[in-house]
Amino acid sequence: MTLSRHINDYRDAGIVQFGTGRFLLAHVDALVSESLEKGNSDERILVVQSSTREEGKRKARLLTEQRRYPVRIRGRRDGETIDRKQTVDSIAGCLIAAEQWEALKRHVVEHARIIVSNTADNGYDIGDDSSLATVPTSFPGKLTHLLRARFEAGNDGLTILPCELIEQNARQLKSLVRAMARRDGGATADNAAFLDWLDNRCVWADTLVDRIVSAPLEPLGAIAEPYALWAIVRQPGMAIPCVHPDVEIVDDLTPQAICKLHILNLAHTYLVDRWQQAGRPVEFVREAMECAALVDPLRATLEEEVLPTLAAELPMNQLEPYLAVTMERFANPFLDHRLDDIAQHHAAKLQRRLQPVVDKARHQGRATPRLDEALSR
Incomplete structure (x- = not known):
């Protein structure tokens, strides 16, 4: 040509x-x-x-x-x-x-x-x-x-x-x-x-x-x-x-960045942590979302520890819809997203994704027992 x-x-x-x-x-x-x-x-x-x-x-x-x-x-x-x-x-x-x-x-x-x-x-x-x-x-x-x-x-x-x-x-x-x-x-x-x-x-x-x-x-x-x-x-x-x-x-990417890192990415890493402790019973994220032993503690952690902590920076009417979309994305029936892939560099991801939320919760006087347990391993 x-x-x-x-x-x-x-x-x-x-x-x-x-x-x-x-x-x-x-x-x-x-x-x-x-x-x-x-x-x-x-x-x-x-x-x-x-x-x-x-x-x-x-x-x-x-x-x-x-x-x-x-x-x-x-x-x-x-x-x-x-x-x-x-x-x-x-x-x-x-x-x-x-x-x-x-x-x-x-x-x-x-x-x-x-x-x-x-x-x-x-x-x-x-x-x-x-x-x-x-x-x-x-x-x-x-x-x-x-x-x-x-x-x-x-x-x-x-x-x-x-x-x-x-x-x-x-x-x-x-x-x-x-x-x-x-x-x-x-x-x-x-x-x-x-x-x-x-x-x-x-x-x-x-x-x-x-x-x-x-x-x-x-x-x-x-x-x-x-x-x-x-x-x-x-x-x-x-x-x-x-x-x-x-x-x-x-005007500012901070809200989007907080949601992506401390809801979406945190949820992936916390889910992997529970998956490892449960003996790796499934292969994909979508399968984990159908396993009560994995998805129930994930949802409880997000709703009871993560969102209340992040609410000091972002309104709940922004956090809750983002969480709902995240859970819907995780349950995508067509997506073969391997938990083993997410588990790569797990220790570093725990520190980047979970630890800042725990630090903010401490400053607020808020308890985060599930996140603490994941970080203690």
Whole structure:
């Protein structure tokens, strides 16, 4: 396919997405697709395959060829069992950064409005990368290079929406980009102006994402639960990727972060603790939710110890619905979520997920015997 054909195909893509993983395909791309279908937004997505993984390149070539793919939505939501296929149609094109860098640079300079990313676990690692390399190796290096090209063209800044599961993900990414820009561009006359442009013309918005995307579909697509959350911290001048009930523009991510860590994640870890003590009688979370010896103490702990403690920070009318949704997600009859997988790094998870709740309860003069027992092992 010729370069001109690429440009004609994807130049209407205001969203540039770094990552081809199944989470982005079944979460961000699926939400944008539903928004487009309902006429609530008009931003399409140019996907960028930026790693060296051959599997990623294979998927990128498939996206380039067909652009549409299925997402199977399976689970329960609002008391109803859902099993449906969604055809995602938000992808305008796909580029492999290592092979089509100049086309990507031109698109970011001329057409982009929003950058979305969900890179690998080490996606923010820079190593010895330079943003001045012909094609930087790291994601922060690539982003710095592309933003500098847009700045040098005299264009306005972009909205950056990182979706990595890192606390204050946009702040951390901005810090890395500024550090690379300062280091690599120190000898250039306009570097101070570029740093100011990064600070004052680009919008860096922290986000929190949540959706279980349980398996890929071959050759392209994924299986996901009905629940989805893309929470974005409101910033002045921010471009919005789409309008969707599951995309929440918020003033503060703290409520969402507290609920996810100290209800959803805590519940997983406490359930695993009870499962281990019971001799590992079942294999999956959904099976545990049908086992009274496991689910009854889980529910009692959440209702009698966790929620009353968290109510000092968040209202019960926010905590109780979140708990109900969490229990519904755990009972998803289609999801094979292995308890043994959740049990990995169990001791560290106990400290991160349970201990802060116990500490808060102590400060409130509240007893937490079940949480104490789990932490004592």
